[in-house]
Amino acid sequence: MFLRILNIPKVESLKIEQMNLNTFLSLIEQSIRNHWEMPAMTDFHGNTFCYKDFAREIDRLHDYFKAAGIQRGDKISICGKNSARWAISFFATLSYGAVVVSILHEFDRASVQFIVDHSDSRMLFADESIWNEIDEKSIPKVETVFSLDNSSLLKSVSDELKQFHANAPAYFEKKYDKGFFVNDIVFRIEKPEELAVINYTSGTTSSPKGVMLPYRSLWSNTKFANDSLWFIRSGDNIVCMLPMAHAYGLAFEILNSISMGCHIHFLGKTPSPKILLGMFSKVKPKLVLAVPLIIEKIVNRNVLPKLNQGAAKILVKIPLLNSIIYNKVRRSMIKFFGGKLVEVVIGGAALNPDVERFLRKTRFPYTVGYGMTECGPLISYTYWITYKERSCGKVVDRMEVTIDSGDPQNIVGEILARGSNLMLGYYKNEKATRETFTDDGWLKTGDLGTMDGDNFIFIRGRNKNMILGPSGQNIYPEEIEEKINSSPFVSESLAVSENEKIIALIVPDKEALQEEGADGQELNAVFRQVIAEVNTQLPSYSKIASFRIQEEEFEKTPKRSIRRFKYL
Numbered sequence: 001m002f003l004r005i006l007n008i009p010k011v012e013s014l015k016i017e018q019m020n021l022n023t024f025l026s027l028i029e030q031s032i033r034n035h036w037e038m039p040a041m042t043d044f045h046g047n048t049f050c051y052k053d054f055a056r057e058i059d060r061l062h063d064y065f066k067a068a069g070i071q072r073g074d075k076i077s078i079c080g081k082n083s084a085r086w087a088i089s090f091f092a093t094l095s096y097g098a099v100v101v102s103i104l105h106e107f108d109r110a111s112v113q114f115i116v117d118h119s120d121s122r123m124l125f126a127d128e129s130i131w132n133e134i135d136e137k138s139i140p141k142v143e144t145v146f147s148l149d150n151s152s153l154l155k156s157v158s159d160e161l162k163q164f165h166a167n168a169p170a171y172f173e174k175k176y177d178k179g180f181f182v183n184d185i186v187f188r189i190e191k192p193e194e195l196a197v198i199n200y201t202s203g204t205t206s207s208p209k210g211v212m213l214p215y216r217s218l219w220s221n222t223k224f225a226n227d228s229l230w231f232i233r234s235g236d237n238i239v240c241m242l243p244m245a246h247a248y249g250l251a252f253e254i255l256n257s258i259s260m261g262c263h264i265h266f267l268g269k270t271p272s273p274k275i276l277l278g279m280f281s282k283v284k285p286k287l288v289l290a291v292p293l294i295i296e297k298i299v300n301r302n303v304l305p306k307l308n309q310g311a312a313k314i315l316v317k318i319p320l321l322n323s324i325i326y327n328k329v330r331r332s333m334i335k336f337f338g339g340k341l342v343e344v345v346i347g348g349a350a351l352n353p354d355v356e357r358f359l360r361k362t363r364f365p366y367t368v369g370y371g372m373t374e375c376g377p378l379i380s381y382t383y384w385i386t387y388k389e390r391s392c393g394k395v396v397d398r399m400e401v402t403i404d405s406g407d408p409q410n411i412v413g414e415i416l417a418r419g420s421n422l423m424l425g426y427y428k429n430e431k432a433t434r435e436t437f438t439d440d441g442w443l444k445t446g447d448l449g450t451m452d453g454d455n456f457i458f459i460r461g462r463n464k465n466m467i468l469g470p471s472g473q474n475i476y477p478e479e480i481e482e483k484i485n486s487s488p489f490v491s492e493s494l495a496v497s498e499n500e501k502i503i504a505l506i507v508p509d510k511e512a513l514q515e516e517g518a519d520g521q522e523l524n525a526v527f528r529q530v531i532a533e534v535n536t537q538l539p540s541y542s543k544i545a546s547f548r549i550q551e552e553e554f555e556k557t558p559k560r561s562i563r564r565f566k567y568l
Helices: 001-008 024-034 051-068 084-096 108-119 159-175 215-228 247-260 271-284 292-307 310-315 321-336 353-362 430-436 477-485 508-513 520-535
Strands: 039-042 047-052 075-079 099-103 119-125 144-147 153-156 197-198 212-215 237-240 262-267 287-290 343-346 366-368 378-381 399-404 411-419 443-451 457-462 490-498 500-509 544-549
Touching: 024 051, 024 084, 024 215, 024 247, 039 051, 039 084, 047 051, 051 084, 051 119, 051 159, 075 108, 084 099, 084 119, 084 247, 099 108, 099 430, 108 119, 153 159, 197 215, 197 457, 215 247, 215 378, 215 399, 237 247, 237 271, 247 262, 247 287, 262 271, 271 292, 287 292, 292 321, 292 343, 292 353, 321 353, 378 399, 399 443, 430 443, 457 477, 477 500, 477 520, 500 520, 520 544
Parallel strands: 039 262, 075 099, 075 119, 099 197, 119 144, 237 262, 287 343, 343 366, 500 544
Antiparallel strands: 039 047, 144 153, 197 212, 399 411, 411 443, 443 457, 490 500
16 A cells, blocks of 8 residues: 555566565475474574474464464564564464564563554464563453463463364374374465565654565565575574564574574573673574674673783784784684674674774674664675675665765765665554655665765764754764763763753763772763863864763663663
8 A cells, every 4th residue: 555655666676587486485485395304493491493393383373373263464463582482473474374563572561562552463472471561451452362481372362262272282183193294384475565574663763663564575685695695504503682573683583594494593681791602602603693782892891801901912002913913803703603603794773983993903704784674674785805894785685775965975865775675664654654755765764874886885873863063064973972982981872962062971881980990989080081082083063062971771772772862
């Protein structure tokens, strides 16, 4: 409907030769067949599901869907921590013909209730800890609830489903009496424009909106990953540590991994450096997907302190000799990631420039990508060898990007995108959909940047975040924050405008301050010095007038982006 309203052209590149793997579900079905006996998913300190187990669990859920009266196009919500059961529920829903509503488990109760109800979901898969907090009266359309902890039936208004559930052990024993084999799995063939997933945005600048992703978007993102991550092979291990309900983690830790026959290991805990070290040493992944915060913590807390002491502190300043130190650092970092690392792909937010310069010096294999939920998520990426510093990669296959600027290579403008990855629109929100697209079908990303002659994108900031200076100058708060965050005493910061002056909101790094012996009374002096140093690097119209110390870290989305609108 939204495509017709906005006159967005059908994507001609999808009219490729009719072969078995030109649809998303065909990619998944063929991979399951090809890797039948191989491990597919392992929960943290939990069970392992081989691809044949994965297929049978999907088949079992299809029978439950039938008993519950689920029809093609019905909405099924999934809300829980990363787990094999989450993935099984996701693929079972799509292969049955229903629509997945993926909900970040870190949303507050009110947001979860709003999304389940707003999406018109008839069924909900949830962690029991989440279900126990929900007010059932707030989600009156939900008829069935299953536990993601143990697959138990938590709620049903259907007598037929209750009876089926009671008789399920005997039913499935008879059904699988002779086993479950490769030829028993048959997925449907979807249409490219068919709605597959409603993914509610995490709301850095506003309340969540339901992004409607069609199957062509899932296929195009997965196909690009298949083609571009050439070093990934079936049987390779992948650590899943990003939220599966976020488009970035879903596309590249789950969809690509299953389509390639990889073995996914669900972290199941907050990815602290200590927990990651243990998981990486066990799993030894070739590919790691990360947000900047994780990489910055590893560099700032595990690597740089060692370079600032002993002989390393002297050698790193001597030309020729410092290359020996940097090579040693590179090897130690690759060892931290398990020893078989080929590339770290960073996305979700900007990487601190000081950390990036350090990674470049060491020739660490990292790259930065760019995307958004509305593109499911990919807009740009390139392999680390060809990556350009401070960019976020090159425009990906089947996507186009233009900069709304008179000189896109030199003058900042809004980044506009269109192509196969693009959403259908926002669920039940035609006004927001119209505001997000241009009349000729370009998605207005809200991000500001430039693009060079090689189609590499360089982001300067968010359109909504830009501050207008006293004489009409454009001030990008992200650039100020990058400089503030370079201080070892700053955990995170925000630059905001108050009474036409720039104010810095600072969350201190308490560990770093304790190591320096700075107590509460000395904090103001420490941060006055930090701000004074930052101001020497800023033009006069964007200098920081004052600062305030924040006792608690800023409220964030699950991909660790600060919810800016809460502090403006």
